[in-house]
């Protein structure tokens with residue numbers, strides 16, 4: 001390995017024991033080796049393909065002189081590669097490689113096999129060509145100096161790997177990063193220590209990883225963080241064959257998505273922002289991803305809209321918030337995370353495409369949570385205080401922020417402002433005191449005409465309250481659950497005279513399965529929320545969704561069903577099934593989807609005489625992936641017949657019952673489990689309508705030109 005690669009081993013003064021061990025290892029490989037001190041980089045590195053700086057001692061101020069930084073830069077500019085290991089990865093800011101250095105640098109005490117958890121997106125990276133697994137322990141004992149990103153992510157670098165420890169994935173300890181600088185830079189802050197004893201297989205892995213990285217930086221460009229719309233879209237191709245990946249529900253290009261944010265129609269286009277982690281499929285260092293659509297169905301990726309700024313009130317994350325039109329200026333209110341504090345921040349855009357945003361120099365726009373309430377303090381937060389829904393009424397801006405009152409429950413705090421920057425606290429709009437959760441996240445108040453709807457996400461459910469606002473307080477007439485399944489933190493867009501609401505559809509498979517998939521999270525279809533004549537909530541998919549309909553499947557379902565199961569001739573993973581059924585004397589009707597040929601894998605949607613809709617996930621995955629519990633939704637008191645629309649999409653089952661009740665499920669069947677069947681139980685059921693159609697794959701990696709529109713008028 002490494003034939004022909006000439007490595008300059010950077011070492012200042014007498015090598016440490018660890019450096020001596022690394023040098024001995026290097027000399028035993030087939031790399032040609034020269035020793036250079038940081039001060040000599042430049043003069044002594046002629047002819048080197050790669051510099052390897054392996055440093056176990058802390059990085060003092062005197063380690064890198066301005067001259068040696070320039071020499072490193074010149075070496076890179078000449079096409080040289082650079083490997084930075086252990087604490088040397090902490091020098092990326094001093095070396096001008098990345099403004100954000102690893103935020104955790106120190107000594108790690110290793111007591112169990114520990115190493116790198118490589119990202120599936122880069123599983124063909126030459127550095128790990130010697131391995132057939134992406135989980136690679138490289139150290140099993142010792143006290144090892146390390147550097148890693150934990151709450152921050154590099155600005156330019158691409159995270160190649162996190163951590164695996166004792167067989168467990170630890171995604172938020174990011175230890176291998178690459179930069180597209182010069183011939184390529186790789187930093188390994190993982191415990192790659194040659195002076196530590198290790199069992200044979202671990203020592204071999206340590207050696208193979210070090211050789212792989214040295215060869216890789218010596219022989220080609222390294223991945224940089226995908227930043228342009230095209231680079232982000234290109235990541236989608238990696239998942240083209242993934243049967244669990246939704247095709248018409250929005251998903252992140254790769255990596256992690258949670259809440260929908262900042263939904264706004266601007267210059268005629270729908271803009272969707274979302275909580276996004278660019279470093280992998282796990283929740284951390286949250287940015288605002290961005291996508292745009294002309295028709296609510298076909299979404300095109302845009303560059304990241306908001307990223308945490310070092311040394312600012314959002315240095316640990318740009319969390320959920322909304323976008324409003326401030327008299328022609330698109331304005332975002334979001335939660336900035338900074339250590340144990342989360343406070344409201346503001347950003348504006350002068351870009352008709354909403355690609356670039358300027359953070360307000362006055363951030364945070366609210367300095368502290370209200371002090372007259374005993375707001376909840378938790379392990380993570382000094383005070384739970386986040387997420388913003390903003391509206392204007394009669395010239396005054398209002399917002400609600402989610403929080404919790406100790407020993408009482410979640411609360412939505414109301415504020416008012418003349419200009420979105422000076423906010424006056426008005427009091428709790430509503431506080432839950434009856435088991436509706438200790439904290440309310442993502443509160444949103446919608447004006448549904450005669451009545452208002454307030455919804456809050458309480459870690460478990462999205463609870464809605466219908467009623468009216470009177471003198472800054474919400475009077476609850478009745479309440480319900482917006483979606484009885486895997487649906488959370490929804491946000492809405494006022495679009496003409498309708499509200500469109502999207503929710504986050506979290507994965508129910510474990511951390512390791514999400515890591516292996518390379519992506520996590522999807523959004524629901526856009527739903528229109530309104531009030532029926534009876535004052536009750538109605539929910540239906542936006543009418544535009546019908547335009548996704550493609551081929552009709554052959555579905556001669558008998559109009560009277562009994563216990564004899566009727567299988568459709570065709571099935572699929574991207575379907576809409578629309579049916580109307582009455583139970584007659586049956587005890588239940590069952591629609592079974594994502595069925596394997598032997599019917600051992602399937603998800604049963606059952607409508608029972610007890611007026612419940614139940615999604616039975618006990619057989620959803622033969623491999624045991626994902627949740628297996630049953631999800632239940634009452635469909636009383638309106639229902640007979642049941643009219644059901646079921647949207648199937650990879651791992652999503654999104655159900656609308658009687659245009660009123662919703663239940664969304666995440667399930668993970670095998671690729672060829674595409675069957676659909678129906679049956680009645682304990683008697684006969686009448687099926688008065690049944691249509692199944694294939695739906696179009698709607699997330700397009702097409703490049704969209706910049707807007708021709710000059711103005712910033714919102715519509």
Ligand code: DQQ
Nearest residue numbers: 275319320386441442489
């Ligand atoms: N997700 C955001 C928070 C919000 C939570 C962080 C809800 O702002 O409270 O990603 O999913």
